[in-house]
Amino acid sequence: MTHDDLLPLLQTTFGYPAFRPLQREIIAASLAGRDTFALLPTGGGKSLCFQLPALVRPGLTVVVSPLIALMKDQVDQLQAAGVAATFLNSSLGEAAARSRLAGLHRGEWRLLYVAPERLLLDGWQENLKAWNISALAIDEAHCVSEWGHDFRPEYRQLTRVRDLLPGVPVMALTATATDRVRADIITQLRLHEPAVFVASFNRPNLTYRVLPKDEPLRQITDFVHKRPDEGGIVYCATRATTERVAESLAKRGLPARAYHAGLTQTERSENQELFLRDEVRIICATIAFGMGINKPNVRWVIHHDLPKNLEGYYPETGRAGRDGLPADCLLLFSGGDAAKQTHFIDEMTDEHERNVARAQLRQMTHYAENAACRRRELLAYFGETFPLDHCGACDNCLEPRDTYDGTVVAQKFLSCVYRIHEAGRFGVGVNHITEVLTGADTEKIRRWGHARLSTYGIGKELARPQWAAVGRELMRLGHVAQSQGEFPVLELTDAGLAVLRTRQPVSLTRPMESPKARKTIRREGDIACDEILFARLRELRKKLADERRVPAYVIFGDATLRQMAREYPATEAAMPGMFGMGEKKRAEFGAIFAAAIRTFLEHNPRMKFTA
Ligand code: ADP
Ligand code: ZN
Numbered sequence: 001m002t003h004d005d006l007l008p009l010l011q012t013t014f015g016y017p018a019f020r021p022l023q024r025e026i027i028a029a030s031l032a033g034r035d036t037f038a039l040l041p042t043g044g045g046k047s048l049c050f051q052l053p054a055l056v057r058p059g060l061t062v063v064v065s066p067l068i069a070l071m072k073d074q075v076d077q078l079q080a081a082g083v084a085a086t087f088l089n090s091s092l093g094e095a096a097a098r099s100r101l102a103g104l105h106r107g108e109w110r111l112l113y114v115a116p117e118r119l120l121l122d123g124w125q126e127n128l129k130a131w132n133i134s135a136l137a138i139d140e141a142h143c144v145s146e147w148g149h150d151f152r153p154e155y156r157q158l159t160r161v162r163d164l165l166p167g168v169p170v171m172a173l174t175a176t177a178t179d180r181v182r183a184d185i186i187t188q189l190r191l192h193e194p195a196v197f198v199a200s201f202n203r204p205n206l207t208y209r210v211l212p213k214d215e216p217l218r219q220i221t222d223f224v225h226k227r228p229d230e231g232g233i234v235y236c237a238t239r240a241t242t243e244r245v246a247e248s249l250a251k252r253g254l255p256a257r258a259y260h261a262g263l264t265q266t267e268r269s270e271n272q273e274l275f276l277r278d279e280v281r282i283i284c285a286t287i288a289f290g291m292g293i294n295k296p297n298v299r300w301v302i303h304h305d306l307p308k309n310l311e312g313y314y315p316e317t318g319r320a321g322r323d324g325l326p327a328d329c330l331l332l333f334s335g336g337d338a339a340k341q342t343h344f345i346d347e348m349t350d351e352h353e354r355n356v357a358r359a360q361l362r363q364m365t366h367y368a369e370n371a372a373c374r375r376r377e378l379l380a381y382f383g384e385t386f387p388l389d390h391c392g393a394c395d396n397c398l399e400p401r402d403t404y405d406g407t408v409v410a411q412k413f414l415s416c417v418y419r420i421h422e423a424g425r426f427g428v429g430v431n432h433i434t435e436v437l438t439g440a441d442t443e444k445i446r447r448w449g450h451a452r453l454s455t456y457g458i459g460k461e462l463a464r465p466q467w468a469a470v471g472r473e474l475m476r477l478g479h480v481a482q483s484q485g486e487f488p489v490l491e492l493t494d495a496g497l498a499v500l501r502t503r504q505p506v507s508l509t510r511p512m513e514s515p516k517a518r519k520t521i522r523r524e525g526d527i528a529c530d531e532i533l534f535a536r537l538r539e540l541r542k543k544l545a546d547e548r549r550v551p552a553y554v555i556f557g558d559a560t561l562r563q564m565a566r567e568y569p570a571t572e573a574a575m576p577g578m579f580g581m582g583e584k585k586r587a588e589f590g591a592i593f594a595a596a597i598r599t600f601l602e603h604n605p606r607m608k609f610t611a
């Protein structure tokens with residue numbers, strides 16, 4: 001087999017018209033017998049890098065994965081595409097495990113998924129020798145590194161497996177690796193002169209947005225209503241919030257489930273399963289949810305609370321749109337959330353940790369409040385330069401925020417800080433300042449007599465959250481500084497004092513507005529199709545998936561259904577070339593879907609789509 005034959009194999013088996021970036025190169029290097037290291041973003045298509053070569057080379061490819069929940073899923077998908085794949089892990093009964101082992105001894109499988117600890121069980125050394133293993137793939141390879149975020153000691157033992165299989169090429173794959181972790185993976189797994197592939201972390205199909213969080217539930221409900229039939233994840237900071245949000249959404253007619261580490265194993269897998277099978281559209285989760293989710297049609301990810309850092313935020317958003325179709329990432333940002341976190345950080349005992357956490361939080365808030373391209377900023381954080389100033393797929397590029405002459409606004413804010421300080425000789429937090437500016441009647445204002453200040457009630461033209469945003473922007477501009485400690489207070493800096501005294505002009509960013517209009521959104525890059533037929537085909541897919549007890553995407557991805565709902569292949573003969581439909585799936589499902597399309601066309605006109 002030459003490398004020219006890889007593409008036809010990709011098409012006939014997986015039904016994909018082309019390789020994703022670096023897939024072909026990674027596969028070629030591995031087939032040439034080299035150790036390989038592949039760093040691809042989530043959704044970059046890592047699995048295919050070892051699945052395809054496994055079909056080309058003789059013998060068995062062993063795939064090590066820490067995620068037991070995911071093995072069945074991947075194996076289901078492979079089997080649906082006609083690939084002889086299986087897995088062995090603790091979820092199998094004894095009889096099932098025994099029959100799979102026998103199959104391995106007979107050489108019936110091309111791919112075996114297995115957890116790392118399995119490989120080191122007694123008796124496995126003989127197995128490994130007997131099975132004619134021709135490649136070893138190590139998924140989530142960062143688990144081998146103590147510097148990574150998910151160190152698993154079992155992974156360290158994999159070097160012993162290497163010793164047992166001299167000459168077998170190893171492929172290490174991960175989506176998360178800093179330089180240090182990358183080097184560590186190569187050392188720990190003793191990769192031999194590996195071919196290293198690092199893909200861009202840009203996810204062109206994701207759109208990034210930030211909204212000021214005012215009424216999160218209403219904001220989430222609006223967002224979800226605009227996307228009927230689409231599923232997504234709401235990430236929350238605490239277990240309690242996941243449950244509260246899930247309940248409130250359910251009350252508003254949007255069935256949702258919670259997912260967090262405090263649920264029993266059964267509840268967790270039930271909720272996850274419902275989500276995977278598209279029974280509930282929404283999962284409200286702590287960050288415990290994610291690793292092990294490879295549902296390709298997660299159409300959106302909302303962050304209800306401010307993440308601690310961009311390292312965490314980026315892969316969380318990355319769970320959206322793995323199938324390459326457009327997907328949305330929304331962060332609900334509030335200065336209050338940032339203040340809450342600062343408070344926690346201040347209580348950390350380790351000084352180094354505290355400083356790291358502070359710096360990370362600053363970067364996170366900066367990301368949220370910055371008016372420049374969000375994609376550029378995210379990629380820059382991961383050391384990548386996005387070649388354009390405007391990506392065209394983030395709120396700041398799509399709806400650039402204007403700046404305005406904020407001199408008067410700034411003067412009001414700064415003088416309020418100044419007056420309060422002068423009157424009381426003690427500082428107050430940003431909240432109190434916004435209350436004085438808007439002329440609120442609070443207990444503190446009465447106690448401290450702040451209603452008598454000349455700045456009391458001079459800022460009624462803005463609402464309190466807007467004043468808070470002004471405060472944060474003045475902080476970023478260096479005109480006020482916030483003290484550290486339990487009750488952060490605002491102080492004028494020398495620069496701020498100069499602004500006040502010299503009436504220097506200040507330019508401010510117009511605050512973000514939460515769009516209120518409710519309409520279904522269409523995204524750039526979405527495959528335009530007959531939405532009614534698409535809905536029918538989705539129902540059919542769900543029925544077939546339920547009969548087979550697999551998630552819907554094991555049958556076909558959304559892109560496949562959209563293409564059908566656009567081109568109306570009403571006979572089986574019209575099916576070849578449909579995205580994601582290899583020969584096996586065509587044989588199994590082609591006629592069923594063609595029949596459904598015929599029935600549809602008897603009662604509905606055929607629509608025409610250009611471009
Ligand atoms: P990763 O493990 O890198 O996050 P996956 O291996 O789960 O990504 O792949 C993400 C999705 O992309 C899967 O649905 C997979 O079938 C699909 N995919 C992989 N390679 C291609 C390709 N060349 N063309 C189209 N889709 C692909
Ligand atoms: Zn942008």
